[in-house]
Amino acid sequence: MNTPSKISATLARAAYPLSIFRWRNFALVWTSMTLVGVGSQMEAVVLGWYVLEITGSYFLVGLISAARMGLNFLALFAGAIVDRLPRQRVLAAVEFTMASLGLLMITLIVSGLLEVWHIFAITVSAGLVRIFQMPSAQSLVADTLPQERIGNGAAFTTVGMNLAMIVGPLVGGFLFKAFEARGAYIVIAFLYCLSGMAALLIRDVQRTAPAEREPVLRSVLAGLRYVKKEQVLWATLMIAVIINLAGWTVHTSLMPIFARDVLGSDSAGLGLLLFAFGIGAITGSAILTVFRNLRYTGKLLIGAVVMWHAAILAFAASQSFYLSMSILFVMGIFFSATQVFMLTVILRTTKPEFRGRVIGLRVLAIYAFSFGSVAAGSMAELWGAPWAANIVGLAGIGLVLALVGFTPKLRQA
Numbered sequence: 472m473n474t475p476s477k478i479s480a481t482l483a484r485a486a487y488p489l490s491i492f493r494w495r496n497f498a499l500v501w502t503s504m505t506l507v508g509v510g511s512q513m514e515a516v517v518l519g520w521y522v523l524e525i526t527g528s529y530f531l532v533g534l535i536s537a538a539r540m541g542l543n544f545l546a547l548f549a550g551a552i553v554d555r556l557p558r559q560r561v562l563a564a565v566e567f568t569m570a571s572l573g574l575l576m577i578t579l580i581v582s583g584l585l586e587v588w589h590i591f592a593i594t595v596s597a598g599l600v601r602i603f604q605m606p607s608a609q610s611l612v613a614d615t616l617p618q619e620r621i622g623n624g625a626a627f628t629t630v631g632m633n634l635a636m637i638v639g640p641l642v643g644g645f646l647f648k649a650f651e652a653r654g655a656y657i658v659i660a661f662l663y664c665l666s667g668m669a670a671l672l673i674r675d676v677q678r679t680a681p682a683e684r685e686p687v688l689r690s691v692l693a694g695l696r697y698v699k700k701e702q703v704l705w706a707t708l709m710i711a712v713i714i715n716l717a718g719w720t721v722h723t724s725l726m727p728i729f730a731r732d733v734l735g736s737d738s739a740g741l742g743l744l745l746f747a748f749g750i751g752a753i754t755g756s757a758i759l760t761v762f763r764n765l766r767y768t769g770k771l772l773i774g775a776v777v778m779w780h781a782a783i784l785a786f787a788a789s790q791s792f793y794l795s796m797s798i799l800f801v802m803g804i805f806f807s808a809t810q811v812f813m814l815t816v817i818l819r820t821t822k823p824e825f826r827g828r829v830i831g832l833r834v835l836a837i838y839a840f841s842f843g844s845v846a847a848g849s850m851a852e853l854w855g856a857p858w859a860a861n862i863v864g865l866a867g868i869g870l871v872l873a874l875v876g877f878t879p880k881l882r883q884a
Contacts, residue, residue, distance in 0.1 A: 482849035491623050491627060494616055496559075496614075496615035497612065497615040497616050497624060497751055500670075501627055502666075503669040504628060504632075505631035505632075506605065507608075507666040508639065509634075509863055510658075511601070511660050513634050513640070513658070514643070514656075516647070517577075517656065518539075518628055520647050521647070522535045525587070526587060534764075537596060538602075538816065539598050541598055542595065544571060544601045544606075545602055545831055546834035546835045548687060549602045549831055550828035550829070550834075551606045552603070553828075554690065554824060556842060557605075557676070558607045558611050559883070560670075562604065562673075563671045564667075565604045566609060566663050566664075568600045569597055570660045573659050573795075576788040577653055577660065590671060600829075602640060606827040607625055610830060612814075614676045614823065614826075615676060617671075618819070621818050622759075623762070623763075624818075625815040627756075628814060630760065633756055636752070637749040637753065642658075644783070652736060653695040683871060690827065692827065693828075694825055694828030694832075697828075699830075701879040702878055703820045703881055706823060706878035706880070710772065710809075710871060712839045713776070713779050713842055714776060714867065715836055715872045716843035716866075716870075717864070717866050718779050718783065718863070718867050719843065720843045720846075721847070721863060722803075722806070724844040724847050724848055725851060726744060726745065729786075729860075732834060733857060734790070736781070747803070750803065751800035751801060751802060751806070754800075754806040754877055755803060755808045755811075756808075765812075765815055769816060771812045773881070775805050776805075776809050777805050778788070778805040779808075779862045780867035780871075781864065781868065782802035783802065783864035785798050786798045787861045788857070791812070816881075820884065826840075828847040847859050850863075
């Protein structure tokens with residue numbers, strides 16, 4: 472092969488990951504998800520600071536965070552509804568409704584009528600609407616791509632989520648400081664509007680839909696029966712429960728304790744630790760976008776979960792701030808890889824007509840984080856953060872390996 476041909480082949484391989492955006496509908500889905508993700512992460516920061524500012528109550532700050540996920544138990548019903556309707560229309564309706572709630576918050580702030588109960592009512596309402604977002608958006612990733620590109624789509628979806636996780640809080644904090652809550656909410660509502668407009672531009676998506684409109688409860692039960700029969704699916708969803716009980720608690724609930732009491736740092740140090748984790752997460756998902764067709768995703772998922780929790784054990788042993796940052800970077804890579812492989816397995820394995828309900832169950836698994844967070848905090852209170860992280864890391868590895876022993880089909884996925 473001559474040199475120009477080699478160069479052309481190299482450029483073609485390098486450009487392959489981005490060629491996924493040639494699928495117009497996927498590009499619009501990705502844009503919509505990323506914009507709403509940035510807005511949601513911004514809103515989480517702004518809400519926390521605003522409630523703290525006007526009430527001075529740490530309890531209410533924690534409660535407002537819980538209120539955002541308080542209705543997640545309805546996610547399976549949301550998934551059943553998503554499976555009955557055009558998913559791009561559901562996604563657009565969700566995001567425009569979130570924008571409307573943002574505009575309501577702005578109106579109450581500017582008018583001087585805003586009270587604390589208004590904030591909670593709007594937050595709970597937004598949480599109810601938001602449970603439709605993930606089932607509709609992630610189902611559309613598979614609906615808009617050929618089978619061999621679903622793995623790339625899952626990787627790019629995770630890139631967008633990780634990007635939002637870093638950019639959203641940073642921009643939200645800056646906007647709140649510069650323009651207070653009203654200015655920040657103008658940008659948040661604008662991002663939700665842009666996200667809804669992108670969803671509206673998605674053309675008709677071909678997929679298999681239920682032939683008859685059965686009652687929602689019956690549809691939910693059909694979804695549960697379907698998952699029960701598919702070992703790969705219920706095993707993957709069990710992994711989602713395990714990582715929310717274990718791994719997620721370290722870079723969220725335990726990290727402030729490590730920053731202050733173990734590494735002797737302040738809030739700026741906490742920000743650097745979380746930044747290192749976020750950069751690792753983006754790096755991990757970006758690397759996985761280059762693979763043409765992810766194979767052995769079941770084995771890769773198991774390996775990524777084990778390595779994530781092994782990194783937690785290494786982090787618990789570190790007494791050096793910069794070594795801890797390095798470990799968190801690696802931890803972020805395996806955290807992100809877990810999300811990519813998990814979404815890839817779910818989207819590839821699930822029949823199109825059940826995707827909304829299965830992803831609804833994936834959302835429901837997030838509830839386990841509340842229990843894991845309380846347990847990790849309690850262990851840190853009793854024995855210190857390093858011991859808590861060690862228990863979390865070992866528990867995550869042990870539970871996943873035990874699950875793998877009972878689910879041979881997951882290893883073959």
